[in-house]
Structures are given as C-alpha cells and as structure tokens.
Amino acid sequence: MSILLSNISKNFGQFAALHNVNLEIPEGELVALLGPSGCGKTTLLRIIAGLEAPDQGQVLLNGEDKTAEHVSHRGIGFVFQHYALFRHMTVFDNVAFGLRVKPKKERPSEAVIAKKVQSLLDLVQLGWLADRFPDQLSGGQRQRIALARALAVEPNVLLLDEPFGALDASVRKDLRQWLRNLHQELHVTSIFVTHDQEEAMEVASQVVVLNQGQIEQQGAPAEIYDHPANAFVSKFIGQTNILNVEQNDMAWLVSAGISADNRHGAVAHVRPHNIDLQKASINSDSPVLLKDWQHLGATIRIELFNPQVKGGNSCLFAEMPNERFKQLNLNRGDKVVVNIKQAHWFN
Amino acid sequence: MHTLVDAHGQASRSALNDPKWVRVTLTSIAVAFILLFLCAPLVLVLYQAFSKGLDAYIHALSDPDALASVRLTLLVAVATVPLNTVFGIAAAWAITRFDFRGKSLLTTLIDLPFSVSPVISGLIFVLMFGAQGWFGEWLSAHDIKVIFATPGIILATIFITFPFVARELIPLMQEMGFEEEEAALSLGASGWKTFFLVTLPNIKWALLYGVLLCNARAMGEFGAVSVVSGHIRGLTNTLPLHIEVSYNEYDVIGAFSSASILAALAIVTLILKSFLEWKQGKG
Numbered sequence: 001m002s003i004l005l006s007n008i009s010k011n012f013g014q015f016a017a018l019h020n021v022n023l024e025i026p027e028g029e030l031v032a033l034l035g036p037s038g039c040g041k042t043t044l045l046r047i048i049a050g051l052e053a054p055d056q057g058q059v060l061l062n063g064e065d066k067t068a069e070h071v072s073h074r075g076i077g078f079v080f081q082h083y084a085l086f087r088h089m090t091v092f093d094n095v096a097f098g099l100r101v102k103p104k105k106e107r108p109s110e111a112v113i114a115k116k117v118q119s120l121l122d123l124v125q126l127g128w129l130a131d132r133f134p135d136q137l138s139g140g141q142r143q144r145i146a147l148a149r150a151l152a153v154e155p156n157v158l159l160l161d162e163p164f165g166a167l168d169a170s171v172r173k174d175l176r177q178w179l180r181n182l183h184q185e186l187h188v189t190s191i192f193v194t195h196d197q198e199e200a201m202e203v204a205s206q207v208v209v210l211n212q213g214q215i216e217q218q219g220a221p222a223e224i225y226d227h228p229a230n231a232f233v234s235k236f237i238g239q240t241n242i243l244n245v246e247q248n249d250m251a252w253l254v255s256a257g258i259s260a261d262n263r264h265g266a267v268a269h270v271r272p273h274n275i276d277l278q279k280a281s282i283n284s285d286s287p288v289l290l291k292d293w294q295h296l297g298a299t300i301r302i303e304l305f306n307p308q309v310k311g312g313n314s315c316l317f318a319e320m321p322n323e324r325f326k327q328l329n330l331n332r333g334d335k336v337v338v339n340i341k342q343a344h345w346f347n
Numbered sequence: 348m349h350t351l352v353d354a355h356g357q358a359s360r361s362a363l364n365d366p367k368w369v370r371v372t373l374t375s376i377a378v379a380f381i382l383l384f385l386c387a388p389l390v391l392v393l394y395q396a397f398s399k400g401l402d403a404y405i406h407a408l409s410d411p412d413a414l415a416s417v418r419l420t421l422l423v424a425v426a427t428v429p430l431n432t433v434f435g436i437a438a439a440w441a442i443t444r445f446d447f448r449g450k451s452l453l454t455t456l457i458d459l460p461f462s463v464s465p466v467i468s469g470l471i472f473v474l475m476f477g478a479q480g481w482f483g484e485w486l487s488a489h490d491i492k493v494i495f496a497t498p499g500i501i502l503a504t505i506f507i508t509f510p511f512v513a514r515e516l517i518p519l520m521q522e523m524g525f526e527e528e529e530a531a532l533s534l535g536a537s538g539w540k541t542f543f544l545v546t547l548p549n550i551k552w553a554l555l556y557g558v559l560l561c562n563a564r565a566m567g568e569f570g571a572v573s574v575v576s577g578h579i580r581g582l583t584n585t586l587p588l589h590i591e592v593s594y595n596e597y598d599v600i601g602a603f604s605s606a607s608i609l610a611a612l613a614i615v616t617l618i619l620k621s622f623l624e625w626k627q628g629k630g
Contacts, residue, residue: 051529071532078533084526088548098534101544153534 001062001075001156001189002027003048008057010043010213017043019213021057025206030183031191032200035210036236041193042081042161044210048191049159050074061157077150077188079160083142085134091145092130095120098153120148123182140171151186160192164199176203197237201225209233231346234269241270241316243343252287252306253313257340264345272301272319274342279328280335288316290334293325300325304338392610395603407604415581416589417608419497420566423585427504427565432558435512442513443520457513460506468506469574472499495577500585503571508561515557516550523549552627559623563616567609 003025010018017040025031033041046052048059050071058067066074085094095117099108108116121127124144134142143163150158163179164172180203183190194200200207201221209216209224209232217229228234235242243253245268258268280286291305302325304316316338330336397404407413441447442454460468474480476493486493493499527549531541547554569587576583578592586605594602 049533051533071529072535072537076533078530080526080530082526084530086527086530086545097531097536097544101531101534101536101540149530149534 003157003189003191004058004060004063005044005048006058006060008044008047008054008059010040010047010052010054016213018047018054021213021215023208023215023218025189025191027189028187029189029206030180030204031189031206031208032204033191033193033208033210034197034200034236035195037195039210040213041195041210045159045161045191045193048157049076049078051078075153075156077153077155077158079143079146079150079158079163081162081165083134083146085142085146085149087134089133090130091121091126091132091134091137092117094134094145095149095152097149116152120152121145123151124148138171139167140175143167143175147182151188155188158188158190160190162194163192164194164196172199179203201237209236211236228269228344231267231269234344234346239272239317239319241272241275243268243270243313245313252309253340256288256338258343265347267346268343269346270316270340270343272317273299274340275304275316275318276339276341277302277304277318277320277328277330278337278339279330280337282335284335284337286335286337288336288338290330290332290336291315292332293330295322298322302330304336389610392603392606395599396607398603399600403600404604404607407598407601408608410601412581412584413589413601413605416584416586416605419500419584420586422497423501423504423572424562424565426501427508428558428562430505431509431561432512432554434509435514435516435557435561436554438513439516439520442517444525454517457510460508460510465507465568465570466574469503469571471506472503472571472575476502494575495579495583497583499575500572500583503575504565504568507568507571508564511561511564512554512557515553515560519550519553552623556620556623556627559616559619563612566612 003023005021005023008018008021008023009016021040021044023044033044035041043052047054050059050066050069054067058065060066061074071078086097089097096113099113099116102108118127118130121130124147126141126144126148129137129141129145134145137145147160147163164175167175176199179192192203201224204221206218207221207224208218211232217224217233219227224233225237228237231242234240243258245253245258245266253268258270277290287306287308289305289307291303293303294301296319298321299319300322302318302320304318306314306316318338396407438453438457442450473494476482476486476499478487478494480494482493491498493502527545528541531545532538536544566585567587568585569591572585573588573591576585576588578584578588580592584592586609590602590605590609593605
C-alpha cells in the first residue's frame with residue numbers, strides 16, 4: 001500500500017514536533033525514518049498508524065484519506081519499541097490476538113487460527129516458544145514475536161518504532177539482516193524509525209532524514225550518502241570533516257586539492273575516504289603531519305594535523321583500506337601530502 | 348544467597364547485619380507492640396463474647412436487632428463496593444490515560460475522604476439532605492427519606508470508601524504505561540475488547556486488593572454512618588452502630604459477640620490481603 005502524507009503538522013504544547021511534512025512512499029518499499037532524538041520521527045510514525053492525530057494535514061493510504069480513521073481500522077501492523085507483548089498471555093495467544101478479536105463474521109475458526117499462528121511462529125523461527133510467556137524470552141525473541149503478532153492480521157503497512165533500539169549489538173546485526181530478508185519475502189510496505197544512520201543505510205531501500213520536525217532529504221541510501229542535500233544530512237550520514245573556509249586557512253586546503261573555483265559556500269564537507277595520502281619526502285614543503293591512527297578492522301582511520309593552522313581546520317580525518325595503509329608505510333609524525341578528491345559545499 | 352566464610356571459619360557480617368543485641372531488641376519491641384495493641388484486644392473481644400458460654404453467644408447474635416444490623420451492613424457493602432469499583436477504574440483510567448485540565452485537582456480530591464474526619468463526612472450529608480439542608484424541603488415534599496435512613500448510610504459509606512480502588516490502580520497503571528493497549532488497538536481490537544482482554548487482566552490483582560480494602564471499610568465504618576443513621580434499632584443500625592448501642596446499654600455479650608463478627612471479617616480480610624499481595628508480587 002502506498003502512503004502519502006501531506007502538510008502534516010503536530011504540536012505538543014509549545015513544541016512543534018512536526019512542521020508541514022510532505023512524504024510519499026511507494027508500495028513495497030522498506031523505508032527508514034532517520035534522525036536525531038526529538039526530531040519527530042516517532043511522532044510521524046504514530047500519525048501514520050493513527051495512534052496520534054495530526055493538528056493539520058492528511059494521511060492517505062492507497063490514495064484514500066484515512067486521517068480520521070481509528071487505528072483499529074487502518075490495517076496497519078505496529079511493532080513497538082519495547083515490544084508491548086501482552087504479559088499475561090503466552091506467545092501463541094499474543095500472536096493469535098489480532099485474529100481472535102475480529103468481529104464474529106470475519107473471525108477464522110480456532111483450527112485456522114492455530115495453523116496460521118504456527119506458520120507465523122515458524123516464519124520468525126520461534127515455533128518452539130509457543131507456550132512461553134513474554135518475560136521468559138530474550139529481547140531478540142520478543143522482538144520477533146512482536147513482529148509475528150503484527151503480521152498475523154495481514155497488515156497493508158508495517159510500522160516499526162526503533163525495532164532494534166533495545167537490543168545487544170550482536171543481536172541487532174543479525175536482526176537487521178533478517179528483517180531485510182523478511183521484507184524481500186513479504187513485500188509489505190514497511191517503515192521503521194531509527195536514530196542509527198548505519199542501520200538505516202544497511203536495512204532500508206529508501207531513507208528519509210528528519211530534523212527538527214522537517215524532512216531534510218529522501219532518497220536511496222547511496223544517493224543520500226553521495227549527494228547530501230544540506231550540511232545537516234552530510235553531517236548526520238556517515239563521518240565527515242567539516243572545514244570552515246576562511247581566506248587565511250584556504251591555502252593549504254587548495255594545495256590539498258580543494259578548488260577555490262568550485263566553492264559554493266562557506267563550509268566544505270569532506271568524507272574521510274575522499275582524502276588520499278602520500279608519504280612526503282623529507283624536504284617537501286607540505287605542512288601536514290600524521291598525528292595518529294586507529295585500526296577499525298578493514299579500514300584505518302588516520303588523524304592528520306597541520307601545526308601552521310590555528311582553530312578547527314587544523315585537524316583532518318582520513319580513512320583508507322588496511323592494505324593501502326600498509327603499503328604507505330607511515331609512522332607517527334611523518335610528513336604527508338594530502339589529496340582531497342571530493343568535497344561538498346554548504347553555506 | 349550464600350554466606351561468605353572467612354579464614355576463621357566464621358560467617359562474615361555484611362554491612363547491614365547489625366549486632367545480635369540490636370536485632371533482638373528491635374524485634375522484641377515490635378512483637379511486644381503487636382501483642383499488646385493488636386492481639387490482646389482481639390483475644391479480649393472473643394473472651395468477652397464467649398464469657399457466658401456458646402449459648403449466650405448464639406442467642407445474642409440471633410437477636411432480631413443484631414440480625415437486622417448484619418443485613419443492613421451487607422446491603423451497604425453490596426451497594427457501595429460495586430459503585431466504587433466502577434468509579435475507581437474510571438478515575439484511574441482518566442488520570443493515567445488522558446491529559447485534561449484539573450487532573451491534579453482530581454487526584455487530590457480522590458484523597459479527600461482520607462484527610463477529612465469521618466464525622467465531617469457524615470455532617471456534609473446531613474447539611475445537604477437533612478430536614479434543614481439544601482435539598483431538605485424538596486425531599487420531604489416528595490416524601491423521600493435520605494438522612495436517618497438507608498440511602499443516607501449508603502451515601503456516607505460511598506464517600507468514605509471511594510479512594511480505595513482508585514488509589515490501588517493509579518500507581519500500577521502509571522507504571523504499566525499504555526503500550527499494550529495501543530498494541531491491542533492496532534491489532535484491530537475495539538475499546539471494550541482492549542479493556543477486558545488486556546487492561547483488566549493486567550490490573551486484576553490490584554483491583555481485587557482495592558475492592559477488598561473498600562469492602563472492609565464499608566462494613567466497618569462508624570463515624571460518618573453514625574452521624575447520618577439516627578441509631579434507629581432494627582432499622583438504621585449497621586453492625587458497628589449496633590455494637591455501640593449494645594455496649595452503652597451494658598449488653599456486654601451482645602456488643603462483643605457482634606464485635607467478634609467484625610473481628611472475623613478483619614482476619615479474613617488480612618488473609619486475603621496477604622494472598623493478593625503474594626499474587627501481585629508474582630505477576
């Protein structure tokens with residue numbers, strides 16, 4: 001089901017949680033609502049679900065205006081951040097709940113329900129837990145049961161609020177992969193909220209970046225990463241060097257490859273992997289020194305330092321593959337020649 | 348927990364493990380206090396009730412006035428407890444689920460009966476419904492008796508006991524949050540189904556606990572009821588009032604045998620209360 005939000009605004013007292021948000025999500029996508037905490041992403045998700053009413057604007061599902069429709073009639077599946085499993089019911093009864101509360105006419109027989117619940121539990125690979133209670137499960141298991149429960153009513157849209165937020169790092173990695181695979185299998189339009197840009201880039205087919213109640217950019221992960229629409233997106237997605245370009249400090253950056261002709265603003269953002277290094281000869285006039293480096297596994301993060309510059313522009317971070325760093329054979333304090341391959345300019 | 352044993356083979360003391368004499372003294376004081384002020388009166392009630400033998404006890408309880416007072420007490424409880432259960436759930440729901448003007452005022456007002464002397468609570472109803480009260484003329488014109496009659500006793504008891512259920516539920520429902528209810532709604536459940544299938548099972552032990560306390564107070568209330576009842580024998584005397592009247596008339600057996608019923612109620616309440624606390628603690 002496609003989702004269209006037009007002119008959504010929501011205030012909590014004096015606080016504007018959302019301001020004139022317009023968003024279109026085509027059918028079948030797996031979308032991440034990404035932003036720092038307090039940016040309004042959860043509120044937006046709850047408005048799509050009908051758990052919150054917007055002060056202004058419309059929610060259209062499949063082209064139909066559902067703004068006034070109650071949450072129980074919207075045909076959505078909602079997975080809560082803390083799972084919200086019914087604590088007094090077994091896993092089986094939790095998953096069966098959505099089917100059992102259907103009006104008599106539409107309610108399937110207990111045999112059909114049992115079959116369906118079992119197949120959902122198999123789908124989330126937890127069939128053996130049917131008789132347990134929620135407090136006997138691990139966080140990752142609860143998460144998957146919550147998902148199975150939401151899927152039981154065959155929702156047209158699946159909404160997940162910080163689905164991996166409360167989990168251990170290792171469990172989180174597994175579940176991300178698993179969610180993406182599940183989405184490929186089911187093809188239900190899905191939106192999940194996250195503040196973790198890595199998670200958004202890894203799982204989603206579309207990323208929507210929110211900040212202070214407004215959408216900053218929407219696009220495929222690659223597009224957002226390679227062509228950030230503004231300084232906020234560039235800063236929020238991935239690592240970046242932020243260079244406030246003043247005339248005095250420009251010279252060494254220009255010699256490092258930033259072209260003064262191409263500049264469109266006062267701030268240059270340079271991704272660490274867009275900085276290349278060469279070892280400089282002893283009598284080179286390059287002012288940049290290698291200060292330190294950190295081993296991040298496949299890549300090496302290198303701290304560069306220009307002692308001739310004062311203030312924020314004196315440090316740069318570069319990243320390169322492990323292999324290449326070994327080839328360069330650099331040590332702390334070595335003079336290096338910096339080559340900035342690409343920069344994004346913002347005001 | 349296992350005790351740490353040091354090199355000398357003695358159990359080492361944790362920081363909170365006070366010397367033996369401190370523990371013994373404090374425990375003795377507490378036990379002595381309970382024996383003197385709680386157990387001794389209870390034993391005395393039973394002793395006095397049976398001082399003339401079982402026959403006298405049974406005779407005192409089968410006195411028509413005593414039976415009438417038991418009936419009235421039960422009637423008051425049956426009328427009061429369900430009403431205050433519904434009110435308590437509604438108030439707890441409103442306070443924990445909605446934001447509205449005057450919410451903190453409502454929360455404070457719920458505690459009013461606890462902070463007002465029961466005699467004042469009774470007087471309020473006399474002032475409202477008594478012969479000289481606000482509605483007095485209208486009531487007597489329509490031949491409706493509230494004060495010195497059963498309706499007045501029920502009203503006063505409702506007033507006195509309305510905090511019990513709400514006060515048990517509010518903290519619990521606040522702590523639980525409402526994600527489970529939202530989950531039920533998002534799965535297509537109606538409001539009523541959500542309440543009966545999700546909310547009620549989660550609050551049931553606290554609710555029963557509140558109902559139990561409410562019932563105990565409704566049956567045992569003296570002050571407020573005394574003001575509105577008029578002490579008409581066989582008509583408007585509840586069990587506590589009947590005890591007082593009997594005692595004032597030097598009918599010791601009558602007073603204490605009726606008192607033994609209330610004492611038995613207290614013990615049953617206590618046992619149920621511990622059971623409910625145990626249940627609540629478990630889940």
